[in-house]
Amino acid sequence: MKGKISFTLNGSHISMEADLSTRLIDFLRDELKLVGTKEGCSQGECGACTVIIDGRTANSCLVLLGQVQGAAVTTIEGLGDEQNLHPIQEAFIEEGAVQCGYCIPGMVLSAKALLDKNNKPGKEDIRRAISGNLCRCTGYKKIEKAIIRASEKMKEAGYDDGNS
Structure with missing residues (x-):
């Protein structure tokens, strides 16, 4: 289901047309090329795909893109970089x-x-x-x-x- 998605990712506003039924992990990795979030089990059991949504952890393999509308999402890329680690x-x-x-x-x-x-x-x-x-x-x-x-x-x- 195509639609407009708008949310904050790692402190930056994202707004674009996308398939809202896409899993968040796939959107992060495939569309935005943020590959720090890993996919381990695809069932929410291993936590490799953990992100923070509005201050709470979530398994991004179980979250659909449309569910983060208006939310603040943090991935590992949002914490630090090689020169400035968190x-x-x-x-x-x-x-x-x-x-x-x-x-x-x-x-x-x-x-x-x-x-x-x-x-x-x-x-x-x-x-x-x-x-x-x-x-x-x-x-x-x-x-x-x-x-x-x-x-x-x-x-x-x-x-x-x-x-x-």
């Missing part, structure tokens, strides 16, 4: 929480959604926040440590005001 990305590297990297964009976005709401999460908070993200390489201990470290780094960098 503190969460830095912490994942510093703690060795990145192995193959396939799940990491979704894991980082789940961490961001958590830290935007809770700047001092406990281990249970972290486990709950990443429960929809599967990782086969690291186990989860390094990821948990990375999120705790990211919380500290974000406070040091002045992100603790809810605007991370």
Whole structure:
């Protein structure tokens, strides 16, 4: 179903004609060439396709483009770049929480959604926040440590005001 889509993506306004029944992941990857969002299972089970929509995590393989009308969507490309990493990305590297990297964009976005709401999460908070993200390489201990470290780094960098 063709129609006009208008939403904010990584801080920039998007407005264009598109097939509103296209899955968000396909629109991001195929139309906009934002390939940081990965497709793992196509069933919302693995979390590799996690994005943030209006402050909440979502599996972009289960979201239709028309569902983000007027929303604010954040993908991994919206956090930082090679020259200016977000503190969460830095912490994942510093703690060795990145192995193959396939799940990491979704894991980082789940961490961001958590830290935007809770700047001092406990281990249970972290486990709950990443429960929809599967990782086969690291186990989860390094990821948990990375999120705790990211919380500290974000406070040091002045992100603790809810605007991370």
